[in-house]
Amino acid sequence: AQSVTQPDIHITVSEGASLELRCNYSYGATPYLFWYVQSPGQGLQLLLKYFSGDTLVQGIKGFEAEFKRSQSSFNLRKPSVHWSDAAEYFCAVGPHTGNQFYFGTGTSLTVIP
Amino acid sequence: KAGVTQTPRYLIKTRGQQVTLSCSPISGHRSVSWYQQTPGQGLQFLFEYFSETQRNKGNFPGRFSGRQFSNSRSEMNVSTLELGDSALYLCASSLTQSNTEAFFGQGTRLTVV
Numbered sequence: 001a002q003s004v005t006q007p008d009i010h011i012t013v014s015e016g017a018s019l020e021l022r023c024n025y026s027y028g029a030t031p032y033l034f035w036y037v038q039s040p041g042q043g044l045q046l047l048l049k050y051f052s053g054d055t056l057v058q059g060i061k062g063f064e065a066e067f068k069r070s071q072s073s074f075n076l077r078k079p080s081v082h083w084s085d086a087a088e089y090f091c092a093v094g095p096h097t098g099n100q101f102y103f104g105t106g107t108s109l110t111v112i113p
Numbered sequence: 114k115a116g117v118t119q120t121p122r123y124l125i126k127t128r129g130q131q132v133t134l135s136c137s138p139i140s141g142h143r144s145v146s147w148y149q150q151t152p153g154q155g156l157q158f159l160f161e162y163f164s165e166t167q168r169n170k171g172n173f174p175g176r177f178s179g180r181q182f183s184n185s186r187s188e189m190n191v192s193t194l195e196l197g198d199s200a201l202y203l204c205a206s207s208l209t210q211s212n213t214e215a216f217f218g219q220g221t222r223l224t225v226v
Contacts, residue, residue, distance in 0.1 A: 036217070043117070043203055043217035090156065099146040099207055099215050100169045103156035 002027050004091050006104035013081050014112045021076040021107050023091030031093040033074040034101070035065055038088045047089075050074065061085070086111045115140065117206050117218035125224045131192040134221045138185050138206030144168075145187040146215065147179060150201040159202075162187055163209075194225045 005024045013019055025031060032051050036044040048059025055067040065076045074091060088108050092101040118137040126132050138145050146161040146169075158171040162181035179189040185206075191198055201222050205215040 041219075041222075043119075043219040044205075046214060046216070049214065092156075097211060098169055099144055099161050099205060100158050100171070101146075101148075101156075101215070102158070103148075105155045 002031075002093060002102045004093055004102050004104035006089075006091055006107050008107045009105070010108045010110070012110040012112060015083050016080050019076075019078045019081045019085070019109070021089050021091075021109070023074045023076065023104060024072050025074065025091070025093045025102075026072065027093050027102075029095070032096060033065075033067060034092040034094065035059065035063070035074070035076045036090045036092060036103075038090065038106075040087075044090065047076070081109075081111055083111045083113060085109060117204055117216050119202075119204050119218035119221050121221060122219065123222045123224075125226060126194050127226055128194055128196060130194050131190060132194060132223060133188050133190045134202055134204075134223070136187045136189075136204030136206070136218060138187070138204075139216055142206040142208050142216075143185050144207045144209060144215075145181055145185065146205045146207075147187070147189050148203045148205065149173075150203055150220070151199075156203070159189065191223075196225050199223060199225045 003026045034049045035047040050067045088106045090106045091104040094101040120135045144163045147159040150156045161169040165181045176192045181187045201220045203220045204218045207215045
């Protein structure tokens with residue numbers, strides 16, 4: 001069965017500190033992997049995606065994620081967090097055909113000045 | 114280039130009523146998918162349309178239905194509304210069914226009273 005686990009419901013970091021959000025997935029085939037961000041009352045914005053190739057992918061706003069097949073993980077990282085990064089972050093997996101994504105439950109990020 | 118447009122943004126309905134939500138995808142995009150987002154269940158896939166045909170359907174009762182028009186615009190309908198249908202309904206569009214990248218709208222906030 002397909003599923004995504006984001007073990008951290010809420011994370012608080014200080015501005016300027018590094019960030020890592022965890023994501024583990026279960027999928028029957030090689031998945032496409034995504035990280036989305038959602039600000040309050042807004043839709044989802046794509047941060048980055050992994051389809052194949054280099055397992056370290058760069059995204060927008062200084063985010064990066066590393067795909068580790070052996071650990072079924074796709075963790076999101078940022079070296080220095082800005083106050084504007086406070087939002088809800090969702091990891092998702094999807095098939096190669098179709099847009100039926102499976103989302104994690106999200107990690108809420110609070111940034112302390 | 115305009116993004117994904119969902120109308121209305123907010124809606125209040127009474128139990129037992131029906132509701133229709135609209136989604137206009139990005140120009141040129143032919144695939145539209147719908148998701149329900151609630152605090153308890155997170156983001157759940159409703160259905161996906163491509164070239165006016167429903168390609169995938171999530172695990173929702175038959176009260177939830179949708180359609181896609183020849184201009185790729187999509188509507189979803191919920192009949193006999195229940196309190197539990199209160200949610201943020203998100204629409205996503207992508208160029209094709211090949212799941213390269215999905216762009217989300219800001220959503221329609223439905224409140225059932």
